[in-house]
Amino acid sequence: MRxxxxxxxxxxxxxxxxxxxxxxxxxxxxxAAEPKYAAKVHVDPxxxxxxxxxxxxxxxxxxxxxxxxxxxxxxKITSRPVQVGDRVQADxxxxxxxxxxxxxxxxxxxxxxxxxxxxxxxxERDHLRFSRLSSDNVVEARQAEQATALMDxxxxxxxxxxxxxxxxxxxxxxxxxxAPFSGVVTAVYLEPGEWADPGRPxxxxxDDHRVKLEVEVxxxxxxxxEPGQSVHATLPFxxxxxVNGRIAHLARAAGGSGRLFPVxxxxxxxxxxxxxxxxxxxxxxKSRPAFAVPLSAVINPGGARPSLFILTDGRARQVFxxxxxxxxxxxxxxxxxxxxxxxxxxxxxxxxxGQSVDVAP
Numbered sequence: 001m002r003x004x005x006x007x008x009x010x011x012x013x014x015x016x017x018x019x020x021x022x023x024x025x026x027x028x029x030x031x032a033a034e035p036k037y038a039a040k041v042h043v044d045p046x047x048x049x050x051x052x053x054x055x056x057x058x059x060x061x062x063x064x065x066x067x068x069x070x071x072x073x074x075x076k077i078t079s080r081p082v083q084v085g086d087r088v089q090a091d092x093x094x095x096x097x098x099x100x101x102x103x104x105x106x107x108x109x110x111x112x113x114x115x116x117x118x119x120x121x122x123x124e125r126d127h128l129r130f131s132r133l134s135s136d137n138v139v140e141a142r143q144a145e146q147a148t149a150l151m152d153x154x155x156x157x158x159x160x161x162x163x164x165x166x167x168x169x170x171x172x173x174x175x176x177x178x179a180p181f182s183g184v185v186t187a188v189y190l191e192p193g194e195w196a197d198p199g200r201p202x203x204x205x206x207d208d209h210r211v212k213l214e215v216e217v218x219x220x221x222x223x224x225x226e227p228g229q230s231v232h233a234t235l236p237f238x239x240x241x242x243v244n245g246r247i248a249h250l251a252r253a254a255g256g257s258g259r260l261f262p263v264x265x266x267x268x269x270x271x272x273x274x275x276x277x278x279x280x281x282x283x284x285x286k287s288r289p290a291f292a293v294p295l296s297a298v299i300n301p302g303g304a305r306p307s308l309f310i311l312t313d314g315r316a317r318q319v320f321x322x323x324x325x326x327x328x329x330x331x332x333x334x335x336x337x338x339x340x341x342x343x344x345x346x347x348x349x350x351x352x353x354g355q356s357v358d359v360a361p
Contacts, residue, residue, distance in 0.1 A: 038358040041347035043311050047292040048339045049332050052284040057215040061277045064210035064266060065181055068201045071097060073174045077192050082203070084188055088179045095177040095190075095202055102172035109165035116158040123151040183207040206275065211267045212248065213281050216260035224285040225250055231265055233279045243279070244268050291337050292330040297345045298323070301331070309344040309351050310337065311359065316344060318353040 075097030082094050127147045134144035187204035190196055213233060217225075227250050235241045249264035265281060267273065295301065297308045298321070306323060309316040321335035337343075342359075344351065351357065 038314075038356040039316075039347055039351055040360050041309075041311075041316070041344045041351070041357045042360050043342040044294055044297070044345045046337055046339065046341050046343050047330070049290045049292040049327060049330075055217075055221055055283045055285055057217065057281045057283070059213045059215045059279055059281060061211045061213060061267070061273065061275050061279050063183070063206040063208065063275045064212045065183070065207040066186075066205065067180055068204050069094065069177055069180075070199050070201050071174065071177060071196045072198050073097070073102075073171050074195070074197050075101070075175060077190055077194055077196050077202070080188070080190070080192050080202070082185050082188075084185055086185045087208075088183065088185060088205070090179055090182050092179045093176055094179055094185075094205075097175040097196065099172070099175060102168070102175050105168040106165070106172055109161065109168040113158065113161040113165050116154060116161050120151065120154040120158050123147070123154045127151045177202060179205060181205070181207055182209065208274065209269060211269075211273055211275060213245070213265045213267065213279055215263050215265070215281050217263055217283070218260060219254070221283060221285050222250070222252075222261040222263070225263065225283065231281065231283055233265070233267060233281045235273075235277055235279055237278050238272065241270070241272075243270050243273060290324050290332050290334045291339070291341075292327055292332055293343045294345050295326075295329070295331045297343045297348065298331055298333070299348060306333075308333070309348045311342040311344060311357065314356060316348070316351045316353070316355050316357050318351075 077095055078098045080095040082088060088094065127144075127150075130139060130144040130147040133139040134141050183205045185203055186206050189201045189203060196202060225247060227247055229247045230244065231247060232242055232244045235243065245265045245267040247263060248266040249262075251262040254261050267279075293308065299307050299309075301323065305320050307318055307320045310319050311317075319335050319337060321333040321337070324332040324334055326332065344357070347357075347360075
């Protein structure tokens with residue numbers, strides 16, 4: 001009796017467990033099969049677009065040319081007719097040393113050269129005469145050889161005297177300090193009566209007609225710049241005046257690993273533009289290749305991962321893109337796209353990656 005009761009209880013528990021399993025068993029998941037039909041879509045060709053981005057660099061305007069001038073010969077300054085702030089022209093005399101010493105050296109060199117010229121003329125005549133007499137056996141050959149040697153000796157001496165005269169003339173010319181270009185005197189270091197050693201600064205000159213900017217840019221910007229390229233700068237403390245310019249010099253090598261690349265920009269002459277002003281150089285740098293596509297082609301343009309479909313061998317290939325901006329009725333995108341691609345503009349919302357498509361006429 002007791003055994004039958006136990007069997008009945010166990011059978012009841014087994015039936016209840018079976019009912020529970022059947023109740024909560026998950027339904028089999030039906031795998032979505034690829035559509036057997038080709039989706040009808042409309043396509044448009046992508047258009048290669050040029051996208052530029054603006055980079056700004058702050059710098060101080062500088063004179064395009066400046067020079068600290070000095071003499072190359074020693075002497076006492078006898079005259080310096082210019083002062084700080086004076087505007088001078090190219091080749092204008094700015095200072096000079098005492099000329100008497102240099103004039104004397106020139107006169108001595110001229111006299112020495114003139115004397116040797118007279119002696120050489122006589123030696124050449126003696127050489128011709130002794131050569132004829134020697135051929136007629138009137139004089140010994142030794143005398144003709146001595147006349148030839150004397151002529152050669154005087155020719156060498158005259159060449160040396162001529163070189164000394166040229167050096168004396170050069171030193172006299174170097175006793176004048178001339179302006180190498182037109183500009184403004186910005187500093188003076190020696191006064192008349194002071195001794196000027198070679199290389200000692202006498203005055204400083206700046207070109208006030210041409211102004212430049214010098215900046216340093218990273219490597220991702222230098223690759224998009226070219227010598228002669230048109231650029232512009234703004235003067236933030238002078239009413240944001242715009243000044244056009246061009247790239248005059250472009251360094252293709254940095255000072256070391258991770259260093260920046262120097263760029264020199266020559267600015268156009270503008271009223272009020274002088275060295276020492278704060279300026280912002282604006283460089284328009286081209287970014288990586290971009291493409292213009294219709295806005296309707298982009299799926300989820302406001303989301304985190306916008307994408308579109310490219311037609312490849314009769315199938316739709318999904319490409320995730322970056323949005324760079326707008327151009328007329330198109331959107332500029334970057335991604336795994338080439339200029340010959342066709343982008344799906346209608347019917348893409350029901351497509352899956354790799355699905356066969358049929359292009360509508």
